[in-house]
Amino acid sequence: MIKNYIKTAFRGLMKNKGFTFINVFGLALGLATCLLIVFYVFDELSYDLFNTKADRIFRVNNDIKFGGNENSYAVAPPPTAAALKADFPEIEQVVRFRERGGNQVKKGKQNIIEERMVYADNSIFSIFTLPMITGSTGNALTEPHTVVITEKMAKKYFDRTNVAGQTLTFNDTSFYKITAVIKDIPRQSHFNFDFFIAMPGLAESKEDTWFSNNFNTYILLKPGADVNKLEAKLPGFLQKHAGPQLKAILHLTFNELEKSGNYFKLSLIPLKKIHLQSASVAELDANGDIKYVYIFSAIAVFILLIACVNFMNLSTARSSGRAREVGVRKVLGSPRKYLIAQFLTESILVTLVATIIALLLAWAFLGQFNKMSGKELVITWQIISWLIPVLLLIIIVIGCLAGSYPALYLSAFQPIQVLKGKIAAGFKGGVFRSFLVVFQFSISIFLIIGTLVIYNQLKYIQSKDLGYNRDHVMIVRNVWSLGNNARVFKHEVQGLAGVQNASLSGALPTGGYGNSSTMFKDPVVDQKRAILAQIWPVDEDYLPTLGIKMAAGRNFSKQMLTDSVGLVVNEAAARMLNFSDPITQPLYAPNDNMVKTMKKYHIIGVMKNFNFRSLKDNITPLIFTLNEDRGAVSVRIRSANIPSIIQQIKNKYNSFSPTQEFNYTFMDEDFDAIYRAEQRIGTISVAFTTLAIIIACLGLFGLAAYAAEQRTKEIGVRKVLGASISTIVGMLSKDFIKLVLFSIVLAAPLAWWAMHSWLQGFAYRQNIQWWIIVLAGAGAIFIAFVTISFQSVKAALTNPVKSLKSE
Known part of the structure; x- marks a missing residue:
């Protein structure tokens, strides 16, 4: 059968x-x-499911509202991990990461810059699933100047994996013993490091300060432990350990701090949610x-x-x-x-x-x-x-x-x-079939509107005045490898024909700089007189090189010796400080984490606001200090022959350090990388929308063919009686076009609501324009009409003799 x-x-x-x-x-x-x-x-x-204990792993987040700012941080104070394990028996193990940037690793006579480096506690191997190839996990990261590397790095530097006991040279001066080689970390991981350096070699890991947040901290719960009950105990835990320091610094208890509207809180996020549901400051990778x-x-x-x-x-x-x-x-x-x-x-x-x-x-x-x-x-x-x-x-x-x-x-x-x-x-009288056509085109119109809104927002991002000029700015990375020659290198680059200006600073609006610190309006610590801001060390050429405009006062000058304690603040910081005239006003910064002594600064200028973070975020307070930061040199190029300038800059770099790797990007490329996820979403949306329309049109094409076939005799009679081709095409098309119009009425409000919700994720956004709805509707009608017309015209051109004989 x-x-x-x-x-x-x-x-x-x-x-x-x-x-x-x-x-x-x-x-x-x-x-x-x-x-x-x-x-x-x-x-x-x-993501992160390769960890066999993933269900029991949680990261400690630090949620802070202070000095006019509110943020969630993916980092915690140095002593948090040890204190958690000591206080809560339901915690089986803890581990800390501390990312300090890359190092140069020597391979033969060449120094290769490796960015994927992190300090880690040895307990990492008890929490995360990092299979060992050679060496032992028992004490791999217990001694200073020891390192665990991935299989890929072992092959890169030694052409083999059995390298436990070998030595790697960092920055020409530091020697690290390889204690183990692990398998490459799967790509579906929220962190992807190639070098794990022993935490005992990092002095700040031993600090007992509860108001310095730099360590990504993870806990492993014992089987059966209730994470909600543990999280409920965290406020008391923080009061117990951080309360004395808060009292010493701000002269407040945690309860008094919260009553004033500010807070310091610890929270837990499951490992499996980090990649898709976390957007905290200081994430280990793009989520x-x-x-x-x-x-x-x-x-x-x-x-x-x-x-x-x-x-x-x-x-x-x-x-x-x-x-x-x-x-x-x-x-x-x-x-x-x-x-x-x-x-x-x-x-x-x-x-x-x-x-x-x-x-x-x-x-x-x-x-x-x-x-x-x-x-x-x-x-x-x-x-x-x-x-x-x-x-x-x-x-x-x-x-x-x-x-x-x-x-x-x-x-x-x-x-x-x-x-x-x-x-x-046939077509007429098919109510359910009409409903299905409306359903198809409602989805298609929804996708068309969504795609146009995404495209419009991306275009807005690309064209928005960010407050700085990112065009033709070359970023030479890792200039710290030049040591004391970094400033000399910058001055020699400035002298090249075709170079407009250059600045020595690693703090860049496209660099994800995230060093937040607190400053006070008085030498006495008072939370009501505090401002939490990004503090960027820059040189005197930073503002002109990036094209950042001044709103009041002046820029730094090397001729002014007092500028060593001068500050240039952005308009957001000036507004929060609420000085009637911010120029010459003092600000005080703690010299240490316990705020035992204060250093006095004075404001010399107010720069116009510029977007130094993603356009998803509002502009927050930003303060520049005149300090040397050898992270990068920004070079504004004015020559049309950019490849020649790049080669000249490379030659200058190699003249100071011939064994170092020359690494550069362009600021507009770095800017695009920030919105790469949105750009990919836009590209994929266009592709999927096109496919949806094609599929819907295939169905409409078939329906039009059968509708025309069913009305063959009617078409023949109408042609004999003198009906024109356009009349017949209109007759066959109007029923379908009515359905498409109804689809527009249904889909447009839903699409507007959905895309309005999506746009709320951007602090700076383009509102949904009326023409997007009109264009989407007109496009849908045009596509439907073209699809139907092919069959309609074919039927209208058929010899009426054949049409009548077919019946």
Whole structure:
């Protein structure tokens, strides 16, 4: 029986090749898109799951509101880890990371800059799953000047992995013994370091200060421990350990601090939520966003539904062509359940073929999708192990779902009505079919509006005046490797023809600088007279090099000796300080973490606000001090021959340090990198929207073909009576266009609400313009009309003699 169903279904599908192609191709395109999105979502949701104890690992966050600012930090004070383990028996183990930037590692005569370095406690191996290749985890990071490296680094520097006991030279002066080699950390990790340096070699790790937050701190709970109960105890824990220092510094208790509207709090975030649900300051790597996982998942479901709707629409639309087949089968005694089984078999067969094609399409376009999404997705046996069962389930579910309505609808025909020719189920009268067309185009219009809003916001970001000029600014990285020659290098670069200016400072608006400190308006510590701000050490050429304008006062000058204690503040800081005239006003900074002594500064200038953080954030207080920071040299180039200037700067760099690696970027590239996630979302949205429209148009194309076929005789009569081609095209198109117009009315408010919510994630955003809705609607109508017109014109041009003979 099943064999007969398949054979009959195959013959029926081959008899209507156009219908079969549209259904198979539409489903295949929808499934392939869905598969690519599933791979993306699966990758995003799999971050940190390689850790066998992931369910019990939590990071300690520090939430602070003080000095007019409020932030959540992914770091905690140095003694937090040890105190947590000592106070709470439910904590099995703790570990700290301290990221201090990269170092130069010697390989032969060359020094290679390695950025992925971190100080770590030896307990890292008891918490995170970092399989050892050589060496031992027992005491790998217990002694100063020891390091654990990844397999990739072992091969890079020694061409082998059995290197435990070997020595690496950092910065030409420090020697580190390799105690172990671990496997490369999976890409799906919220941290990706290649060098783990022993924490005992870092002096600040031993500090007992509770108001210096620099250590990423993780805890491992014992099995069965309740994290909510532990988190409820953290306020008391903080009062116990940090209370005396708070009293000594601010002369306040924690309760008094909170009553004033400020607070210091510790909180816990599960390891598995860090990548998608954390956007704290001082994250170890760029995180994803759970919001986009939801968006893409919804798009996948929508596109799949559009493809299923196509199948249902086309199957019911061609019911008039199969009505007699159903009537004859019923007259010959075929029960309804056999007819239902026959139609479901056809549906499942179409879905099976479409799924096979979808797999091939997904595999073929996976590389291109990786480029768009910035992923490195590969189809592994692990994926195949769950993908095949899921696909089999999808074939059955989609096959039955997409074929259920046609099966029930066609099998319900009464044979006497069919054989008398009273059944003509075409486009008109198909209320459910009209609903499906509206559903398809509502989704398509929703996606079009969403894509236009995303594109408009990205264009706004690119064109917005940020308050500084990022064009033609070259950033020479890691100038600290030049030592005392860093300033000489900067001056020699300034003298090059084609260089407008240069500045020595690693604090950059595109560099993610995050050193927040507190300053006071008086030499006496008073929280009401405090300001929490970013403090950037810069030189006298910083503002002119980046094109930052002054609002009042003046810039730093080397000729003014008092500028060593001078400050240039931004307008946000000046507004928060609330001085009637900020110029010459004093500010005081603690000389140490316990605020035992204060250093007096004075404001010499107020610079205009500029966006030194993402446009998702408001501009916060920023203060410049005149200090040497050898992190980078910013070079403003005015020459058209940029490659020549780059080579000259490289030659200057190599003349000071011929064994060092020359590393540079351009500020506009760094700026683009900040919004790379949004740019990728925009690119992917365009691609998915295009696919959704194509799939919807395939269905509309098929419906128009069957509508024209059903009205063949009417068209012939109208042409004989003198109807023009445009009249016939309008007649065949108006019913579909009405449905598209109704789709616009439904989709536009929903799309506006959804994209308005998305834009709330940007402090600086472009409002949704009215023309976006109009353009999306007009585009949908145009696409639908072009799709329908192809069949309408074809029908209108048909010789009326042939049309009338066909009846």
